Amino acid sequence: MKKRLISLIVAVVMLFSMLCPAAYADDETVSFDTCTHEWETPLRSGYSITIPGSDVSFSVKTEQCKKCKWYKHVATIFIAEFTYYSPLNVDANGLVPTELATYWANVWYNNFGKNATATKFTPGRLTSGGGVRPSQGYADDNGTPSVGSNGELLIAVYPSIGTSQDSLQPYPTSFTKYSNYGTLTADGLSIKYTKYTTETHIGNSQIDIWLNYSVVAPVSGFYYIKYGQTYFSHGYYSGYYDVTVSAGSFSTRGEKGSTVTLMKSAHHALNVDMSLPFGGSYTSEIHPIILNVIPDSSPFKKQTNVTINNNTWNGNIYTDNSTNLTYIYPQYTTINEKNETVTNISNNPIIYNNETYQYYTYDSVTNNYYYITYPGQPTPPPPTATPSPSPSPSPSDNDRPVSDRYYRWVITERRGTDDGGYMRFKSLNWNFMIKIKILSRGLRMLVSSLA
Numbered sequence: 001m002k003k004r005l006i007s008l009i010v011a012v013v014m015l016f017s018m019l020c021p022a023a024y025a026d027d028e029t030v031s032f033d034t035c036t037h038e039w040e041t042p043l044r045s046g047y048s049i050t051i052p053g054s055d056v057s058f059s060v061k062t063e064q065c066k067k068c069k070w071y072k073h074v075a076t077i078f079i080a081e082f083t084y085y086s087p088l089n090v091d092a093n094g095l096v097p098t099e100l101a102t103y104w105a106n107v108w109y110n111n112f113g114k115n116a117t118a119t120k121f122t123p124g125r126l127t128s129g130g131g132v133r134p135s136q137g138y139a140d141d142n143g144t145p146s147v148g149s150n151g152e153l154l155i156a157v158y159p160s161i162g163t164s165q166d167s168l169q170p171y172p173t174s175f176t177k178y179s180n181y182g183t184l185t186a187d188g189l190s191i192k193y194t195k196y197t198t199e200t201h202i203g204n205s206q207i208d209i210w211l212n213y214s215v216v217a218p219v220s221g222f223y224y225i226k227y228g229q230t231y232f233s234h235g236y237y238s239g240y241y242d243v244t245v246s247a248g249s250f251s252t253r254g255e256k257g258s259t260v261t262l263m264k265s266a267h268h269a270l271n272v273d274m275s276l277p278f279g280g281s282y283t284s285e286i287h288p289i290i291l292n293v294i295p296d297s298s299p300f301k302k303q304t305n306v307t308i309n310n311n312t313w314n315g316n317i318y319t320d321n322s323t324n325l326t327y328i329y330p331q332y333t334t335i336n337e338k339n340e341t342v343t344n345i346s347n348n349p350i351i352y353n354n355e356t357y358q359y360y361t362y363d364s365v366t367n368n369y370y371y372i373t374y375p376g377q378p379t380p381p382p383p384t385a386t387p388s389p390s391p392s393p394s395p396s397d398n399d400r401p402v403s404d405r406y407y408r409w410v411i412t413e414r415r416g417t418d419d420g421g422y423m424r425f426k427s428l429n430w431n432f433m434i435k436i437k438i439l440s441r442g443l444r445m446l447v448s449s450l451a
């Protein structure tokens with residue numbers, strides 16, 4: 001009986017401690033629901049969340065409403081930007097309240113799958129995370145996918161570069177040119193202009209850079225520039241400048257195998273920056289231009305949901321049978337300012353390679369590629385021996401047997417690591433789970449004692 005009484009008291013105390021913050025919020029003169037928010041930056045304007053057993057750590061930015069005092073939490077996690085509203089914020093000691101930590105962990109697991117972990121691609125890191133950059137499915141090195149969320153093809157057009165119309169060389173190229181005051185060195189897409197004088201007055205140092213952007217059409221269709229892009233950045237001519245192409249500034253029909261020329265002999269003048277010291281330099285960057293293509297007949301199979309190894313994805317999904325790649329633009333939900341749940345389709349795909357059983361994506365926040373893995377995910381088939389001298393892919397984390405990987409995941413999960421953020425996150429999470437358990441046990445006992 002004593003035990004029952006104690007559990008009854010515990011349950012009641014727990015109930016009140018859970019309900020009180022809500023009651024307090026309702027007492028505010030302006031409630032969150034009816035407030036027309038005015039956001040400002042609070043003293044603590046951000047925190048970061050680490051996903052256990054992953055290289056995933058994302059930062060959450062917070063703003064506070066002047067009127068209702070609620071906080072708006074915003075984080076970009078690979079595929080999309082997610083928003084959450086709460087009366088809570090990270091505290092003065094940097095501790096993240098359980099509600100927030102739990103919310104963000106759920107955003108991760110709901111969007112990337114149960115027990116999903118992600119490993120950052122690091123060049124040269126062979127023992128974990130895959131030493132090979134997942135280039136398949138990307139149009140360039142900056143994470144531009146080869147298929148857009150609307151099913152259009154995206155191709156990166158790299159320019160021929162030269163210092164005159166007659167000296168254009170196809171990408172990648174390198175050359176050096178001298179002026180009265182300096183040396184210009186082109187290497188790939190970088191152009192470095194170094195000052196070799198102590199003069200500071202403006203002298204004759206002009207060197208022109210010529211660019212031709214054209215591409216052989218991979219399919220028949222309609223070729224156009226869908227969005228504005230900078231294709232020449234940090235040039236100098238009596239001041240630093242960038243050059244852009246705007247959305248819709250180019251469009252043409254292209255037949256498969258024909259040459260589509262989107263820019264012929266564009267030239268940009270460069271001078272030495274005379275404010276630099278002797279030997280000082282600046283570097284201009286040339287960028288590929290991304291062309292969208294509406295193909296006459298789509299080479300992809302479009303689906304709105306697909307199940308791969310027990311993971312079901314909803315969204316815009318395109319399978320390219322010629323490359324064994326599936327482009328998954330996941331459907332996701334986030335919260336709007338009226339605290340309603342809204343559903344969107346991501347603009348950044350998760351790519352699944354049907355041959356290697358690998359998922360990967362590009363994170364535009366950190367400009368890194370990530371492999372996403374799951375316990376129980378099939379391992380790639382053993383590589384078949386080929387006599388060709390082509391370099392074999394580096395061994396990766398995913399080459400380990402499934403059981404081993406799952407085991408390691410469980411171990412790290414249970415034992416914890418020396419990672420401070422992870423430990424903190426986990427301990428908060430456990431506190432929360434323990435509270436919930438006590439609460440539900442108390443409630444059960446309360447119900448049974450009343451019965």
Ligand SMILES: [Zn+2]
Binds near residue numbers: 032036038065066068
């Ligand atoms: Zn407000």
